[in-house]
Amino acid sequence: MSDAPRLRHQVCFALYSASKAATAVYRPVLEELGLTYPQYLVMLVLWEQEPRSVRDLGAELGLDSGTLSPLLKRLEGLGLVERRRSAEDERRVDVVLTDAGTALSGRAQAVPQRLADAAGLSAGEIEQLHATLGKLTAALNSSL
Amino acid sequence: MSDAPRLRHQVCFALYSASKAATAVYRPVLEELGLTYPQYLVMLVLWEQEPRSVRDLGAELGLDSGTLSPLLKRLEGLGLVERRRSAEDERRVDVVLTDAGTALSGRAQAVPQRLADAAGLSAGEIEQLHATLGKLTAALNSSL
DNA sequence: TCTCAATGAGTTGTGCACAATTGAATTGTG
DNA sequence: CACAATTCAATTGTGCACAACTCATTGAGA
Numbered sequence: 391m392s393d394a395p396r397l398r399h400q401v402c403f404a405l406y407s408a409s410k411a412a413t414a415v416y417r418p419v420l421e422e423l424g425l426t427y428p429q430y431l432v433m434l435v436l437w438e439q440e441p442r443s444v445r446d447l448g449a450e451l452g453l454d455s456g457t458l459s460p461l462l463k464r465l466e467g468l469g470l471v472e473r474r475r476s477a478e479d480e481r482r483v484d485v486v487l488t489d490a491g492t493a494l495s496g497r498a499q500a501v502p503q504r505l506a507d508a509a510g511l512s513a514g515e516i517e518q519l520h521a522t523l524g525k526l527t528a529a530l531n532s533s534l
Numbered sequence: 535m536s537d538a539p540r541l542r543h544q545v546c547f548a549l550y551s552a553s554k555a556a557t558a559v560y561r562p563v564l565e566e567l568g569l570t571y572p573q574y575l576v577m578l579v580l581w582e583q584e585p586r587s588v589r590d591l592g593a594e595l596g597l598d599s600g601t602l603s604p605l606l607k608r609l610e611g612l613g614l615v616e617r618r619r620s621a622e623d624e625r626r627v628d629v630v631l632t633d634a635g636t637a638l639s640g641r642a643q644a645v646p647q648r649l650a651d652a653a654g655l656s657a658g659e660i661e662q663l664h665a666t667l668g669k670l671t672a673a674l675n676s677s678l
Numbered sequence: 679t680c681t682c683a684a685t686g687a688g689t690t691g692t693g694c695a696c697a698a699t700t701g702a703a704t705t706g707t708g
Numbered sequence: 709c710a711c712a713a714t715t716c717a718a719t720t721g722t723g724c725a726c727a728a729c730t731c732a733t734t735g736a737g738a
Contacts (some may be wrong), residue, residue, distance in 0.1 A: 395646045397578045401558045401660060402649055402669040406575075407596060408723085411674035412546045417726090428694060431550075432578055434541045444717060450541065452551060455717050457695055464693080481703045481716040502539045508651065510673030511666070511676035514544055519666050522659055523548040529654030530555035554695085563694090572724060597688050601725055608692060608723080625686040625733045 415508045419501055423494060429465055430501070436471065437495045441484035443476065470494060483527070559652050563645055567638060573609055574642070576602075580615065581639045585628035587620065614638060661674075 397403055413427045415442060420430050435450050436442060444458055465471045470491035476482035509516065541547055556569045580586060581596050588602055603650050606629060609615045614635035620626035653660065
């Protein structure tokens, strides 16, 4: 028989599928907030701490300016954030929440629970999955 | 303190990061084959069995024609596959491997090992991760 | 047989992801 | 101080992902 690698045996495909399925579950929920999934991730970071430079956001999320610049422009267009050149370092652009951006946090509370409800995994399995994914991501990133 | 959901606590972000890290590890390897990661997935399916209709490929990979049509056009441009209208059902387009497409299978043998090398997980952990991701994906998809 | 709903592939439009490049601001070193 | 190297954000170009739509083909039912 063929000894080509098999799709269903590959962990990378399992990761790819699970990640797509998770964002698909989030999509209608986030649509109520007017956000896409990557936009939601940026807002999560800002809700934790602001202002954050574009570089900080990129380091936190693993995204570069090619992705973030237009995304932030759209968030600014939605009236959720503002961008301003940093005073100390004119190369930097600080991203801050508007009042509307801050207020959106409240409506976002219920978002993670929707995934948990749909996941069909026990709390222990979730925790172990989370830990294993963390190890895996760290190892993969350090191998680059 | 803020009771906004925290980025690092979210399994969805762990999935998103791990998936991106895995494709990043694959990228330089696949570049030697002239493939992107989604193109590699399509080739994996075809190496298992061909011909496959566009619909079959989509069902296998969870992609729709909006993604597959241009991707297949690029694979055809690379000379790896051919597309032909099905004789039995003129709505369908069957995708078949060219000789070059079949031959590429050999060079793709070593690809999965590269991820395993970089993963830093034991065989048991990999297996459990794979099983948990499978359960998760099935549950998420059935909740839509 | 004659609709008419369903199916399959393609196209268009929006947004994400990443490589490569540009250009301004900053830092380090002589 | 001068100036080369680095840093930071933005832009451009390619490709993936998905929604919404078009259009041809098929198949089921009146």
